[in-house]
Amino acid sequence: MLIVDAVLETPDTADFSLWPVAELPAYRFMALSGRMSPLEVGTALAALAVGNAGPDEDERPLADADELIRRLLRADRVFAPGGLRVHDTRTDVTVVPGCCCGLEDWREWLLVADGASPWLGHGPSPWIEHADAVVRLWPDGGEEQEAPSGHPVEMAAGDLPGILRTVREELNGFLSLTEQWAAVHVPTLAADLVAGLDEALAIGAPLPGEVGRHIR
Numbered sequence: 001m002l003i004v005d006a007v008l009e010t011p012d013t014a015d016f017s018l019w020p021v022a023e024l025p026a027y028r029f030m031a032l033s034g035r036m037s038p039l040e041v042g043t044a045l046a047a048l049a050v051g052n053a054g055p056d057e058d059e060r061p062l063a064d065a066d067e068l069i070r071r072l073l074r075a076d077r078v079f080a081p082g083g084l085r086v087h088d089t090r091t092d093v094t095v096v097p098g099c100c101c102g103l104e105d106w107r108e109w110l111l112v113a114d115g116a117s118p119w120l121g122h123g124p125s126p127w128i129e130h131a132d133a134v135v136r137l138w139p140d141g142g143e144e145q146e147a148p149s150g151h152p153v154e155m156a157a158g159d160l161p162g163i164l165r166t167v168r169e170e171l172n173g174f175l176s177l178t179e180q181w182a183a184v185h186v187p188t189l190a191a192d193l194v195a196g197l198d199e200a201l202a203i204g205a206p207l208p209g210e211v212g213r214h215i216r
């Protein structure tokens with residue numbers, strides 16, 4: 001059985017005080033879904049906001065949560081360090097996104113069914129091998145390294161659309177929790193934050209096999 005999660009790298013929140021966050025180790029991966037606690041949602045939003053909020057034009061320090069979210073919403077493009085984490089429960093092999101991989105590009109996995117390979121990051125450097133109707137996902141060894149590293153996770157190329165539909169459902173769950181979180185912490189920006197993340201993380205548009213846009 002394969003478990004595929006949309007994951008985001010957790011930030012260093014030791015000095016973060018604009019809203020409550022979970023006490024999680026920094027620079028690990030957390031799965032985004034509708035099962036997250038309010039503190040975990042706060043941590044995910046801290047990661048996105050701190051990582052993408054540009055400086056104020058007057059270089060003023062941040063005044064409050066609203067100001068940080070406003071700066072996030074002004075970002076030209078949101079980078080969400082992470083991607084898709086794939087775990088094979090039969091072999092206990094897990095493939096995680098490498099450095100510089102972004103969750104905002106998760107839809108590039110749709111190209112795998114057509115024989116292409118999305119950018120999966122480096123250090124580790126996961127990569128995809130196509131073998132007829134089977135896709136082998138290697139945990140490391142890409143970027144022109146001499147040999148693959150570890151054991152691959154195998155999946156049928158035809159299963160990818162269904163897997164990605166599940167990923168989108170999980171991201172929609174996270175978006176619903178974000179709406180609830182924002183209603184408490186940044187109520188005047190709640191609608192803009194949800195719409196901004198929906199667009200930045202490419203959540204809303206239907207995938208192959210779906211009809212219409214998801215409505216929370």
